[in-house]
Structure formats: structure tokens, C-alpha cells
Amino acid sequence: MNGVIKAKIYRFNPDKDKEPYYKNYEIPVDREVTVHELLSIIHRDYDGTLAYRTFKCYKGMCSTCIVKLNGQSVRSCATPLKIDSEITLEPVKGGRVIRDLVVDFDKM
Template identity: 65%
Template sequence: MEHATIKAKILRFDPDRDEKPYFQSYVIPVDEQITVYELLNIIHRDHDGSLAFRDFKCFKSMCTTCIVKLDGKTVRSCSTPVKPNSEIRIEPVSGGEIIRDLVVDFKNM
């Protein structure tokens, strides 16, 4: 049986290595709806260990440490679902300096 997939374009940026941010595409097989946070973990664990995102988790939609932009809208990655066979864009939230990939410096936000 063929897996459903989620096609994700994720903004990557390592200030020590990259001149400017760029999008990297991933096609991830999934069996069911998962959260954005779970998707990032699957990518990091199984496809690209260099992807950086905040791994702190309260899972109660309270801490907002996990916020990212999903298709231009700020969401909590731990509680925002992504359906199989969807195409999405994930970026760091606006307003803070990008430390690496999806990790933003919250200091001035």
C-alpha cells in the first residue's frame, strides 16, 4: 500500500553558513494526521538531523515555545494538525532574529 505524504517546505538558515534564508522541501510519508511538531520531529529523526527547531514542550498549548508560521499564520506547532496529502510551508515566527532554521531569539519579541 502506498503511503500518503505531507509535502513541507521549511525555511532554513544557518547564519554561520548561509548568506540568506532558503526553503528546503521534504516529502514525508504519513499514515494519519499529525501535528506540525510531530512532523518536525519525524523530519529531524528520520530525514534531516540538521533541522533546528525548539524542542521544549508543554503540550498544553500554554508555553508558546513551539510557535512557528504555518502557511503564513502563526500557530502552536504542538497542537496544530497537518492532514495527510497536504502541502505546507513552515517558517520561523516574525519579529525575532533567526538563531537557526525555525529557532528565533524571543528576547526582543
């Protein structure tokens, strides 16, 4: 089954941007993907400048991939997205934002 995921993603590179902003992506998919997979597809095929956590476990264990999905904190590697969903992704609270979705966690 083919479809599109529409993602509105928080962007902020303090070395370049004066203010945070949101960027919209429309990503064609042929199956349900996890939030992590979606971010990897965007980084690989659409926008190499998107920053998200990659030094992590990828198996639902470490919790460092948490992002805010439509206002709720989720583990991005363990959270599937329906085909044709529209989502907003933002950094979670609990530390300063380093860049885009990457947070310097106070407790991890």
C-alpha cells in the same frame, strides 16, 4: 490511511549559510500528525540538521513552539495537519532568527 505531507521549510544557519533558503521535504505519514510531530519525524529520519524548538512544554501551554504555517502563526504541538497537505513553514516574527525555525523571542 497513508499519504504524504509536502513541506517547504525555511532554512538558515548563519554559521554556514550566506542566505536563507527553502528546502522541500516529502514525508510519508499514516495518520494526521501535528506540525511538531512532522518536524520531529524530519529531524529524526530525514535531516538531523533541521533546527526547531525542543525545550518546550509539548502540551499546548508554553507557546514557544510557534511557527508560521502557510503565513499564519500557530502552536506547532497543537496544530494537526491533514494527510496529503502541502505546507510552508517559516520562523515567526518577534525576535531574531537563531537558526531555521528557532527564534530568540523578544518577549519570552
